[in-house]
Amino acid sequence: MEKTYNPSEFETSIYNNWLGKKYFSAKIDKSKKPFTIIMPPPNITSKLHMGHAFQQTIQDIIIRRKRMQGYSALWVPGTDHAALATEYMLCKQLENEGTSKEELGRAEFKKRIDQWYKDYKGTIIEQFKRMGYSCDWDRLSFTMDEGNCNAVRKVFVHLYKKGWIYKGKRIVNWCPKCRSSISDAEVEFKDVPSHLWHIRYQIEGTDKYIEVATTRPETILGDTAVAVNPNDDRYKDVVGKNVVLPLVNKLIPIVADEYVEMDFGTGVVKITPAHDPNDFEVGLRHNLEVVKVIGDDGVMNELAEDYAGLTREEARERIVADLKTAGNLVKIEDYSHNVGHCERCKTVIEPLISSQWFVKMEELAKPAIEVVENGKVRFMDEQYKKTYLNWMKNIKDWCISRQIWSGHDIPIFTCDDCGEVIVEETDPAECPKCHSHNLSQELDKLDTWFSSALWPISTLGYPNDTEELKYFYPTNVMVTAREIINLWVARMIFSGLEYVGEIPFRDIVINGIVKDANGKKMSKTLGNGTDPIEMIDKYGVDALRFSVFDGVAIQSDSRFSEKKVELTRNFINKIWNASRYVLMQVENVEIKDIQSVNLTYADKWILSELNKTIDSVNNKFEKYDIGMAASELKDFFWDKFCDWYIELSKCDIAENKEGTCATLVYVLTQILKMLHPFIPFVTEKIYLELPVHDESIMISAWPEKLDINFDGEVVESVREVIGAIRNIRAEKKVPDNKKINAQVLVKKDCLLDCLKYISKLALINEIPVVDNEESFESNSVKLTFNDIIINLPLDSMVDSGAEKERIEKEIARLKSEIERSERLLSNAGFVAKAPESLINAEKEKLEKHKALLAELTK
RNA sequence: GGGGGUUUAGCUCAGCUGGGAGAGCAUCUGCCUUACAAGCAGGAGGUCAUAGGUUCGAGCCCUAUAACCCCCACCA
Numbered sequence: 001m002e003k004t005y006n007p008s009e010f011e012t013s014i015y016n017n018w019l020g021k022k023y024f025s026a027k028i029d030k031s032k033k034p035f036t037i038i039m040p041p042p043n044i045t046s047k048l049h050m051g052h053a054f055q056q057t058i059q060d061i062i063i064r065r066k067r068m069q070g071y072s073a074l075w076v077p078g079t080d081h082a083a084l085a086t087e088y089m090l091c092k093q094l095e096n097e098g099t100s101k102e103e104l105g106r107a108e109f110k111k112r113i114d115q116w117y118k119d120y121k122g123t124i125i126e127q128f129k130r131m132g133y134s135c136d137w138d139r140l141s142f143t144m145d146e147g148n149c150n151a152v153r154k155v156f157v158h159l160y161k162k163g164w165i166y167k168g169k170r171i172v173n174w175c176p177k178c179r180s181s182i183s184d185a186e187v188e189f190k191d192v193p194s195h196l197w198h199i200r201y202q203i204e205g206t207d208k209y210i211e212v213a214t215t216r217p218e219t220i221l222g223d224t225a226v227a228v229n230p231n232d233d234r235y236k237d238v239v240g241k242n243v244v245l246p247l248v249n250k251l252i253p254i255v256a257d258e259y260v261e262m263d264f265g266t267g268v269v270k271i272t273p274a275h276d277p278n279d280f281e282v283g284l285r286h287n288l289e290v291v292k293v294i295g296d297d298g299v300m301n302e303l304a305e306d307y308a309g310l311t312r313e314e315a316r317e318r319i320v321a322d323l324k325t326a327g328n329l330v331k332i333e334d335y336s337h338n339v340g341h342c343e344r345c346k347t348v349i350e351p352l353i354s355s356q357w358f359v360k361m362e363e364l365a366k367p368a369i370e371v372v373e374n375g376k377v378r379f380m381d382e383q384y385k386k387t388y389l390n391w392m393k394n395i396k397d398w399c400i401s402r403q404i405w406s407g408h409d410i411p412i413f414t415c416d417d418c419g420e421v422i423v424e425e426t427d428p429a430e431c432p433k434c435h436s437h438n439l440s441q442e443l444d445k446l447d448t449w450f451s452s453a454l455w456p457i458s459t460l461g462y463p464n465d466t467e468e469l470k471y472f473y474p475t476n477v478m479v480t481a482r483e484i485i486n487l488w489v490a491r492m493i494f495s496g497l498e499y500v501g502e503i504p505f506r507d508i509v510i511n512g513i514v515k516d517a518n519g520k521k522m523s524k525t526l527g528n529g530t531d532p533i534e535m536i537d538k539y540g541v542d543a544l545r546f547s548v549f550d551g552v553a554i555q556s557d558s559r560f561s562e563k564k565v566e567l568t569r570n571f572i573n574k575i576w577n578a579s580r581y582v583l584m585q586v587e588n589v590e591i592k593d594i595q596s597v598n599l600t601y602a603d604k605w606i607l608s609e610l611n612k613t614i615d616s617v618n619n620k621f622e623k624y625d626i627g628m629a630a631s632e633l634k635d636f637f638w639d640k641f642c643d644w645y646i647e648l649s650k651c652d653i654a655e656n657k658e659g660t661c662a663t664l665v666y667v668l669t670q671i672l673k674m675l676h677p678f679i680p681f682v683t684e685k686i687y688l689e690l691p692v693h694d695e696s697i698m699i700s701a702w703p704e705k706l707d708i709n710f711d712g713e714v715v716e717s718v719r720e721v722i723g724a725i726r727n728i729r730a731e732k733k734v735p736d737n738k739k740i741n742a743q744v745l746v747k748k749d750c751l752l753d754c755l756k757y758i759s760k761l762a763l764i765n766e767i768p769v770v771d772n773e774e775s776f777e778s779n780s781v782k783l784t785f786n787d788i789i790i791n792l793p794l795d796s797m798v799d800s801g802a803e804k805e806r807i808e809k810e811i812a813r814l815k816s817e818i819e820r821s822e823r824l825l826s827n828a829g830f831v832a833k834a835p836e837s838l839i840n841a842e843k844e845k846l847e848k849h850k851a852l853l854a855e856l857t858k
Numbered sequence: 859g860g861g862g863g864u865u866u867a868g869c870u871c872a873g874c875u876g877g878g879a880g881a882g883c884a885u886c887u888g889c890c891u892u893a894c895a896a897g898c899a900g901g902a903g904g905u906c907a908u909a910g911g912u913u914c915g916a917g918c919c920c921u922a923u924a925a926c927c928c929c930c931a932c933c934a
Contacts, residue, residue, distance in 0.1 A: 003893090003894090004894090004896085005894095005896085189932080196934080212934080213934060214934055215933095215934060216934080227934095259933090259934095260934085261859085261933070261934085264933070264934070265933095265934060266934095268934090269933095269934045270934075271934095272934095276934080277932090278932085278933075278934080279934085337933080337934090338932070338933085340932095383861095383862060383863080384862090386861080386862080387861075387862075387929080387930085390860095390861075390930095391930085482862095482928075482929065483928090483929060483930085485929090486930085512928095513928085515927095517870090519926095519927080521927095521928090550882090551870080551871060551872070551881080551882070552871085553871085553872085556863080556864085557863090557864090557927085557928080558870090558871090559870065559871090561870085563883075564870085564882095564883090566896080567882080567883075567896090569896070570894095570896040570897090571896090572896090573894070573896050573897090574893090574894065574896080574897080576893090576894080577893040577894035577896095577897085578893060578894075579893085580893050580894080581893030581894080582893085583893095584893070585893095628872080631872080631881080631882090634882095635881085642893090642894090643898080643899095646893080647898095723900095726899060726900065727900070727901090729888090729899085729900080730887075730888075730899075730900040730901070731900090731901090733887085733888075734888085735888055735889065736888060736889040736891075736898080736899060736900095737888090737889060737891080760891095761899095763891080763899090817878095820878075824877095824878090824914095824915090827914060827915085828914075829913090829914025829915080830877090830914050830915070831914085832914075833913090833914055833915090834877070834914075834915080835877080838877060842877095842878095845878095
């Protein structure tokens, strides 16, 4: 092995080797248990960012461990067509080319979209490979490929025939300039200074008025009611009466609705169902008429009568003036509020009523609520169970149509001649009723989530009844983001239940986000993102992978800093060098089975620590606590294995070469295996250099505990002694290049074998053993432990003045300890109510401290 | 507006069903000890956000307050 860790030399070739050997492909193997993860598909147009590096690596870590544990581990990769986002990007490009989708026409536009998909397909996937992801690439799926189209078609027809798809009205964000509806995500809210116009409406048959406050006086022409809060005492007596709509002179009712806030404005809201989403909802509840007065072009239409032909802005001006003239304008207040703007052309959004397709949710939601309530599907973080149930229980019908040109088609055909509607799994050639060939397909496209909802089943072959579905489904865990719990996770759950009769996954892990070093969300617009590829080039993939997990609770947000990657690279360098050391020691040594060799105290100690670590890491993995598992592995490797065991083993290796070499190789192998899911490349590189190894670490067996109860106690005492001597040395300012003298009195024979450890690690010349304390040199520091007393003569150390001070400090410490214990033990409440084990432990401590104090003060 | 989260050392974060405050980094000190200076050893550093409460005992449980953050819905 090279002297320095240089990841760029081997990462690519190792990955290609894995690919060539087909290690990632999961087979249907009845002798194995399946373990399945379906990757949340990134947008096809995306580039690798820190969020992927975090979220996808979680899955890779889980799947790699399961594979090593002997499961048939399948991780299905894929990408999403993200129709809206992609169409938006392509339209921008067309704009640069001086054309537009309208100019191209639908057919040509579709070609461009398909080409766009092809052009992009590579990038993110290649980057995922660079990350080392062990997905089954042969099963790579795309939400617009043939299988997915079939699934979408089948499901749509199924829902339609059940009567769960219907056409309804809905308010959409309409951009009058783009002449298109746009998604919520494309609406930019900006605070705009404006006014609140207070307008009075006369109550029918009286000379009383009711005063409303509005930011949009021009929509008064479309008002079909005014609303007040049912609990508002000011207006209780007028609910149910009519008011005269100013300018229009039409009678409209006063309705009571919870939506109205009593404290805002006058507590009275004019209701314009055609031009405001909330008003539309109010309208539905009270059966109000819908009057659309603004057209698709943002111009007042014929229903606006006198104002027809004016733009929204012109109409507002005229109407305000006319209201003033009519004496209906009470006052104008300054008011600034959030107004939606089109992200593209910055035009003010006009909420418009339009016809859309909906899926009825009531029946679909029921079983989806049940499986989460009864724990069949588990949110690993309980708080998200609430988010989910809250949404599911108040679910509204799902609007699935989008006014865009790309994405999945809506398979609804209408006969131009007789009006017959045809919804079948294959495109109809003629009208079944009148045999006309003039059929038109619905032009709207499906919401992207419609196909995403089928992802866990479509990737496994649905709508066909495949062997994959039988074997790998339901999948085991879904790792995804907080903000799409309802948009996506929820829809996958009811889809799985409805279409294949089984939950899509058992566990749901909602990962946190990776923020920048200052705790800000990484974003393109802020430009505070870090490019993972840059980190990989600089420090290697393994360093990047490990650094985003070390010490991180994956469900909560974490911070990324390059410094962390650098420190992780240092850790990996440590692994590299420790491995080099082991390989140097075991060169030309036959490595025997760990259970058949002679083991020293140090060997037994590290093996017992390894056992503990295996247990603990497994527990953390089962809870998906992989960040904590990473830290634990790092601590074990660096602190226990390198800083203690390797150093201790240097004392043993000459006399017990066989046993110590076996232990070095055994422990290194096991820890490399446990580290492999996190840092796959370097562990493979080292593993293949080991004297005993399988074909690849990634298909080797996950560590099992040794079935032996090793006693690590002796070495624990030794570590305590060494620590104490190192303290004394530091206090006495003895530099590390100077060895000191010591004498020792040992009360337990086994410790005699461990004196070499103490002398080496505490930098002592030699340690003569004495029979009694009288033989100790007097001008010295005496360290007293349960089974061993060390005497350090001061003449081998430079300074002697600090010693008195040290003893005084120690006496003071012991006295305060004794006082604490005595106080606790004389507390009647404690003795009566605390658990017995705790009381006994406290008594033991008290005795121990008293003995030590007596020793120091005699 | 609704829901959720966070607050522990200078920084980033652990801290299990309540039982003596932890790690890493940074900082300071000493070491190039034949695996590693991308390293080794040691030290200093904390009213556990604030105020109450429950308890023999609270970082942990309860109540209120403050600051910051996230998600959803967006206010005539």
